[in-house]
Amino acid sequence: xxxxxxxxxxxxxxxxxxxxxxxxxxxxxxxxxxxxxxxxxxxxxxxxxxxxxxxxxxxxxxxxxxxxxxxxxxxxxxxxxxxxxxxxxxxxxxxxxxxxxxxxxxxxxxxxxxxxxxxxxxxxxxxxxxxxxxxxxxxxxxxxxxxxxxxxxxxxxxxxxxxxxxxxxxxxxxxxxxxxxxxxxxxxxxxxxxxxxxxxxxxxxxxxxxxxxxxxxxxxxxxxxxxxxxxxxxxxxxxxxxxxxxxxxxxxxxxxxxxxxxxxxxxxxxxxxxxxxxxxxxxxxxxxxxxxxxxxxxxxxxxxxxxxxxxxxxxxxxxxxxxxxxxxxxxxxxxxxxxxxxxxxxxxxxxxxxxxxxxxxxxxxxxx
Amino acid sequence: xxxxxxxxxxxxxxxxxxxxxxxxxxxxxxxxxxxxxxxxxxxxxxxxxxxxxxxxxxxxxxxxxxxxxxxxxxxxxxxxxxxxxxxxxxxxxxxxxxxxxxxxxxxxxxxxxxxxxxxxxxxxxxxxxxxxxxxxxxxxxxxxxxxxxxxxxxxxxxxxxxxxxxxxxxxxxxxxxxxxxxxxxxxxxxxxxxxxxxxxxxxxxxxxxxxxxxxxxxxxxxxxxxxxxxxxxxxxxxxxxxxxxxxxxxxxxxxxxxxxxxxxxxxxxxxxxxxxxxxxxxxxxxxxxxxxxxxxxxxx
Numbered sequence: 102x103x104x105x106x107x108x109x110x111x112x113x114x115x116x117x118x119x120x121x122x123x124x125x126x127x128x129x130x131x132x133x134x135x136x137x138x139x140x141x142x143x144x145x146x147x148x149x150x151x152x153x154x155x156x157x158x159x160x161x162x163x164x165x166x167x168x169x170x171x172x173x174x175x176x177x178x179x180x181x182x183x184x185x186x187x188x189x190x191x192x193x194x195x196x197x198x199x200x201x202x203x204x205x206x207x208x209x210x211x212x213x214x215x216x217x218x219x220x221x222x223x224x225x226x227x228x229x230x231x232x233x234x235x236x237x238x239x240x241x242x243x244x245x246x247x248x249x250x251x252x253x254x255x256x257x258x259x260x261x262x263x264x265x266x267x268x269x270x271x272x273x274x275x276x277x278x279x280x281x282x283x284x285x286x287x288x289x290x291x292x293x294x295x296x297x298x299x300x301x302x303x304x305x306x307x308x309x310x311x312x313x314x315x316x317x318x319x320x321x322x323x324x325x326x327x328x329x330x331x332x333x334x335x336x337x338x339x340x341x342x343x344x345x346x347x348x349x350x351x352x353x354x355x356x357x358x359x360x361x362x363x364x365x366x367x368x369x370x371x372x373x374x375x376x377x378x379x380x381x382x383x384x385x386x387x388x389x390x391x392x393x394x395x396x397x398x399x400x401x402x403x404x405x406x407x408x409x410x411x412x413x414x415x416x417x418x419x420x421x422x423x424x425x426x427x428x429x430x431x432x433x434x435x436x437x438x439x440x441x442x443x444x445x446x447x448x449x450x451x452x453x454x455x456x457x458x459x460x461x462x463x464x465x466x467x468x469x
Numbered sequence: 470x471x472x473x474x475x476x477x478x479x480x481x482x483x484x485x486x487x488x489x490x491x492x493x494x495x496x497x498x499x500x501x502x503x504x505x506x507x508x509x510x511x512x513x514x515x516x517x518x519x520x521x522x523x524x525x526x527x528x529x530x531x532x533x534x535x536x537x538x539x540x541x542x543x544x545x546x547x548x549x550x551x552x553x554x555x556x557x558x559x560x561x562x563x564x565x566x567x568x569x570x571x572x573x574x575x576x577x578x579x580x581x582x583x584x585x586x587x588x589x590x591x592x593x594x595x596x597x598x599x600x601x602x603x604x605x606x607x608x609x610x611x612x613x614x615x616x617x618x619x620x621x622x623x624x625x626x627x628x629x630x631x632x633x634x635x636x637x638x639x640x641x642x643x644x645x646x647x648x649x650x651x652x653x654x655x656x657x658x659x660x661x662x663x664x665x666x667x668x669x670x671x672x673x674x675x676x677x678x679x680x681x682x683x684x685x686x687x688x689x690x691x692x693x694x695x696x697x698x699x700x701x702x703x704x705x706x707x708x709x710x711x712x713x714x715x716x717x718x719x720x721x722x723x724x725x726x727x728x729x730x731x732x733x734x735x736x737x738x739x740x741x742x743x744x745x746x747x748x749x750x751x752x753x754x755x756x757x758x759x760x761x762x763x764x765x766x767x768x769x
């Protein structure tokens with residue numbers, strides 16, 4: 102036991118004396134969560150648009166006022182000629198143009214139907230999509246107000262209710278993903294690097310020629326990172342609660358336990374990587390390429406798995422991060438208990454046991 | 470016997486590192502493994518310290534088989550690899566405490582064993598190992614390898630890259646450790662260090678060339694050795710190398726060590742030849758071959 106404590110003490114010296122890894126450990130989670138929370142969002146704010154109003158009547162004026170009053174849009178310019186529409190897009194000043202037809206008001210009263218064309222700059226399809234949805238929402242709102250006084254309204258207004266994230270706040274979607282990435286990175290990459298560093302510096306040779314058992318070396322290596330990863334998970338959750346007002350609906354205890362499970366599976370992956378790489382560089386490349394990319398691309402963090410081609414959907418099943426994201430989204434956003442996520446949890450447990458067994462088997466008691 | 474090696478062979482893919490190596494090291498002996506870089510010294514050390522498995526042959530260390538009893542060996546040997554392998558970001562004291570702990574002992578328990586060495590680096594005990602000079606690093610590494618009182622000590626090129634004064638101190642320490650009953654197997658590319666060993670083995674290209682005491686091994690040299698000097702060293706070497714009867718020509722300090730391939734060699738004849746090459750102040754004297762000469766001859 103003394104040997105083990107001595108080993109862990111040494112690991113903490115390494116971590117706290119290496120400024121770079123300390124920075125990765127604690128700077129990155131904070132930077133990532135703030136970046137994803139503030140900078141990279143799917144929301145739109147103050148998007149510049151242009152208006153081409155053919156009719157210039159009371160109704161269109163009212164709609165334009167409503168649009169400019171919303172915080173989503175700011176009206177950059179009024180277009181007066183059909184031909185100018187193309188040129189404002191070419192200049193890139195605006196993301197969308199609203200084109201009101203002639204006699205808008207008259208048509209609305211006479212035919213109960215008037216048209217407005219929403220032209221969006223689809224070079225960024227996501228934003229274009231969002232813009233048109235937002236404009237539609239404003240139009241529908243207005244329509245509703247118009248129909249308010251009519252007793253028999255023929256208008257069928259589609260009502261969309263956003264569940265789980267009623268404000269469509271993208272940060273709520275990103276937090277589980279970022280947490281997954283950070284835990285994966287810290288756990289897998291840092292352990293694989295710290296084990297391969299011993300190989301590279303030759304200290305592994307001395308550790309092997311000592312009475313330390315392989316299991317003692319492995320646990321001694323991962324223990325500090327379990328501890329640090331838990332701190333990271335706490336920092337992320339606290340940041341998202343206090344800075345982004347993210348509600349955590351489910352049980353904190355369950356969230357903590359599931360996180361520890363995921364951390365252990367990532368650590369086991371880290372050990373596995375260290376057994377197949379001889380240098381810190383290789384370990385880092387394998388961690389980044391082999392773990393980070395699949396976590397970002399195939400876990401459903403950014404791109405929905407259901408819209409992937411079938412082969413990729415199948416591959417996504419073997420990525421632990423996919424299951425963890427389902428679990429923590431469930432706990433954080435939907436507030437579900439273990440009865441709804443036991444299947445995913447079991448899959449994660451199975452993967453963890455498999456990785457640990459494989460890495461203990463592959464851990465070399467000699468140099469070859 | 471402290472170490473026995475029988476018909477050990479080892480190859481990596483198509484590179485043969487060791488070919489049928491056999492020798493024994495007695496209890497309490499200071500045994501030197503002498504050979505150039507790439508001779509297979511490190512591979513042999515790694516086989517004996519249970520880090521590698523030989524393709525053929527058997528070996529025992531402190532009575533334990535290197536394959537079956539590897540755990541017992543790891544408890545009872547001290548190993549200092551060729552590359553400095555301590556934690557650079559830990560201080561001298563922390564390194565020593567760490568190695569004491571993983572071997573289940575403390576500095577206090579075995580302080581008498583490392584005392585002579587440790588007092589030299591103790592003033593810097595709070596300095597990180599990465600900031601030490603080469604000689605201090607080696608002393609620290611030796612302390613760490615000794616802290617658990619090993620029966621057998623493996624030192625792989627411990628003095629490579631160390632200044633001459635520290636080298637001498639290091640060997641004095643080895644002599645003292647030997648008196649405490651520790652068997653020491655040390656490898657070195659320096660021939661002058663070979664003379665300090667009880668017995669030495671020449672190794673080249675994975676083969677043992679000769680094993681004997683340093684005094685006896687020079688007697689294996691087959692020819693009389695001559696010290697030759699003149700006013701112009703460079704031209705002297707070139708002239709000797711061009712001489713049709715030369716057997717070997719090696720510069721050795723201010724002299725050239727020369728052997729002739731004739732049994733009835735007459736130095737006067739050589740003197741005339743050298744004078745014909747416009748060399749002056751020539752002296753030719755018979756001398757004792759050194760360990761280096763012997764190695765060069767055997768390695769031919």
